[in-house]
Structures are given as C-alpha cells and as structure tokens.
Amino acid sequence: MKKKPLTDQQWKEKLSPEAYRVTRESGTEKPFTGQYWDSTDPGEYHCVCCDAKLFSSVDKYDAGCGWPSFTQTAADNVNEKPDCSLGTQRIEVVCDKCNAHLGHVFSDGPLPTGSRYCINSAAIILKKPDYSMIDIFDEKL
Numbered sequence: 001m002k003k004k005p006l007t008d009q010q011w012k013e014k015l016s017p018e019a020y021r022v023t024r025e026s027g028t029e030k031p032f033t034g035q036y037w038d039s040t041d042p043g044e045y046h047c048v049c050c051d052a053k054l055f056s057s058v059d060k061y062d063a064g065c066g067w068p069s070f071t072q073t074a075a076d077n078v079n080e081k082p083d084c085s086l087g088t089q090r091i092e093v094v095c096d097k098c099n100a101h102l103g104h105v106f107s108d109g110p111l112p113t114g115s116r117y118c119i120n121s122a123a124i125i126l127k128k129p130d131y132s133m134i135d136i137f138d139e140k141l
Contacts, residue, residue, distance in 0.1 A: 005098075011049070019048050022122040023100035026085070026092070031066025034121025038062070043128040044074060045119075050098040052077040054124060055117065063109070063116050068124070070117040071109050078117075080105060093117060 006014070011024050021027040031037070036045070045055040045068070056074040063069035076096065083092035083104065093102045102123045109116030 015048065016122070019122045022120045023049050023095075023102075026101040027120075028103075029067075029120050029122050034067060036068045036121040036124065036126060037066055039068070039126065041126060041128060043126045045070075045124040045126055047077070047095040047098060047100055047102075048123055048125050049100040050095060051125075052095055052097040054078055054095065054102065055119065057126070061110065063118070065116075065118060067103065068119045068121055069109070070119065071113045071115055073117065078102065093119070095123075 008024065012020055015023065018027075018029065022029060039060075040057075042057045044053055044057070045060075046053055053075045054073060054077055055068075055070045059070045059072050059074065061069055061071065079094050079096045080091050081094065083090045091105050093105050094100060095102060100123060101120075103117065103119040106116045106118060107114055
C-alpha cells in the first residue's frame with residue numbers, strides 16, 4: 001500500500017524551518033553554513049524528509065563551493081530534472097521517494113564521473129556506521 005503524501009502543514013511540523021524552506025520550497029542555504037559542507041565523517045547521507053538513502057561519504061569531496069559535494073548517488077533514489085528558475089539552465093536533483101529538493105548537479109566534477117552533486121545540508125542527514133558489531137567481533141578474537 002502506497003503512503004499518502006504529507007500536506008504542507010504536516011511537512012512544516014516534521015521539518016525544521018530551514019529544512020522545509022530548502023526541501024519543500026526549493027530553497028538554497030548560504031554557502032559554507034550547512035552542517036555537512038566540510039564533514040569528513042563516514043556514513044550514508046539520507047533524505048531528511050523520508051529517510052531514503054541518497055549519497056555515501058565515500059563519494060563526497062571538497063569542491064570548494066561551500067555545499068556538500070558528491071561524485072555520484074549511492075542509490076536509485078535521486079531524480080534529475082531541468083531547472084530554469086534563475087534564468088540559466090541547471091539540473092535540479094530531487095528525492096525520488098518524496099520529491100524533496102536536494103540541490104543541483106553540475107558537469108564540472110572530478111573523473112571518473114565528471115559529476116558534482118551540490119547538495120544542501122538541510123536536505124540530508126548523515127547516518128554514521130554502527131561499529132558495535134565490530135567491537136563484539138573483536139572481543140571474541
């Protein structure tokens with residue numbers, strides 16, 4: 001059974017004001033201000049709205065632009081669509097599961113993909129690896 005989409009009011013209650021502005025109103029946070037722009041922590045980045053897996057820290061790099069940047073997506077949960085909102089042609093990236101605005105993708109990234117997924121920190125949440133099972137395994141050695 002498919003979930004019923006949330007109303008604007010429900011999104012406002014679920015998300016922080018900044019996350020709502022970015023993800024539901026296609027906003028952009030200021031560069032060098034988001035929580036993850038310079039993060040080097042390992043883990044997976046998920047959609048702040050619906051928890052869909054989007055990106056991996058393995059594919060994150062410092063593009064010098066002030067937003068978290070990735071060379072590729074980690075799952076098939078990211079869609080791309082044309083965006084002409086600022087009078088220039090760009091490609092918007094959105095969550096496939098809930099249509100949350102994530103950011104934009106550009107073709108000036110490093111090889112081998114050449115892609116730079118420029119993502120708003122307010123649109124994602126980092127889920128760090130659970131090392132508890134590793135600790136249990138190490139204790140048995």
